[in-house]
Amino acid sequence: MVLVVIVAGLGVVTLLVILFAPHIRKYAAGGVCQSSAVLDGKTVLITGANTGIGKETALDMAMRGARVIMACRDVEKGEEAAASIRAACSKAQVEVRELDLADTCSIRAFAQQFLRDVNQLHILINNAGVMMCPYTKTIDGFEMHIGVNHLGHFLLTYLLIGQLKRSAPARIVVLSSLAHNFGWIRFHDLHSQGSYNSGLAYCQSKLANVLFTRELARRLKDTNVTVNSVHPGTVNSDLTRHSTLMTIFFTVFSMFLKTPREGAQTSIYCAVAEELHSISGKHFSDCAPAFVAPQGRSEETARRLWDVSCELLGIEWD
Numbered sequence: 001m002v003l004v005v006i007v008a009g010l011g012v013v014t015l016l017v018i019l020f021a022p023h024i025r026k027y028a029a030g031g032v033c034q035s036s037a038v039l040d041g042k043t044v045l046i047t048g049a050n051t052g053i054g055k056e057t058a059l060d061m062a063m064r065g066a067r068v069i070m071a072c073r074d075v076e077k078g079e080e081a082a083a084s085i086r087a088a089c090s091k092a093q094v095e096v097r098e099l100d101l102a103d104t105c106s107i108r109a110f111a112q113q114f115l116r117d118v119n120q121l122h123i124l125i126n127n128a129g130v131m132m133c134p135y136t137k138t139i140d141g142f143e144m145h146i147g148v149n150h151l152g153h154f155l156l157t158y159l160l161i162g163q164l165k166r167s168a169p170a171r172i173v174v175l176s177s178l179a180h181n182f183g184w185i186r187f188h189d190l191h192s193q194g195s196y197n198s199g200l201a202y203c204q205s206k207l208a209n210v211l212f213t214r215e216l217a218r219r220l221k222d223t224n225v226t227v228n229s230v231h232p233g234t235v236n237s238d239l240t241r242h243s244t245l246m247t248i249f250f251t252v253f254s255m256f257l258k259t260p261r262e263g264a265q266t267s268i269y270c271a272v273a274e275e276l277h278s279i280s281g282k283h284f285s286d287c288a289p290a291f292v293a294p295q296g297r298s299e300e301t302a303r304r305l306w307d308v309s310c311e312l313l314g315i316e317w318d
């Protein structure tokens, strides 16, 4: 009897999903960037642009006429992605450069070369990220999530901020996540040496992205360089590669998830939408302002995180 009820229940659920599939897909897809902004003569730098949301963002920027620099850890994979972008858009000006955000020497070398070869930078998209990896450290001894997702991008932005100011109006887009709601900054154990939970480490790094965005926006006031953070939605990408459970979840519920192209829409919106030209320090999702958890609105935490980040990276950034 119980078995019959379970089978009948599953049958009804399957039927409902099939019936409502188009509506579910439409809802999952979320907002679309409506801007027709042209980026001829503009330079865009995207980290982690060889896959997922970053690759789709790179394609969109290239189609708008921008010179797109794809900063990738794996140059070979980056070149494959660049080739597929060129195949989709014959006028695409895309180039791949090596950048490992888990290594401050690589970040410094990348920035040095970039500043030598590229005169202007109009849009910086801090897109790269890792999620739920086993406990590992970056070359410099930072826990991987906080090291790559926050500190790596913090240093990169610091090294390129002069170029962005000289190229203004310019924009910075920081890929955060809804997951920031579940994070808190563990100043007493930022690198999870005492205890480690990969989910919480990810959430902490995404909260750090939101706090960095707010504090940077405050410091960039009147420079004509704006910065906003983004939750791209729940996107069917390779981000879950370190977690079998999450990979299974994402596979089973793929119909309810965004494609990478749909997931790229809010990054694109924050990078080009005309109505955002003076908006800074905000958080967006589905191409609209989004909720920020109280811990993401704390000016005190943002300033403290800024100081701690500078100290860890050995830089002075006023």
Ligand SMILES: NC(=O)c1ccc[n+]([C@@H]2O[C@H](COP(=O)([O-])OP(=O)(O)OC[C@H]3O[C@@H](n4cnc5c(N)ncnc54)[C@H](O)[C@@H]3O)[C@@H](O)[C@H]2O)c1
Binding pocket: 047, 048, 049, 050, 051, 052, 053, 054, 071, 072, 073, 074, 099, 100, 101, 102, 103, 127, 128, 129, 130, 131, 148, 175, 176, 177, 178, 231, 232, 233, 234, 235, 236, 237, 238, 239, 240
């Ligand atoms: N997929 C989602 O559901 C989701 C949800 C919320 C936020 N995000 C955020 O969106 C961003 C893009 O994620 P995605 O879904 O496209 O995932 P993805 O795994 O497809 O892309 C991540 C990119 O980051 C790069 N990367 C990782 N470590 C790096 C390092 N040390 N140096 C340089 N590059 C490195 C990867 O090579 C890859 O190109 C991430 O910051 C992620 O946290 C994704």
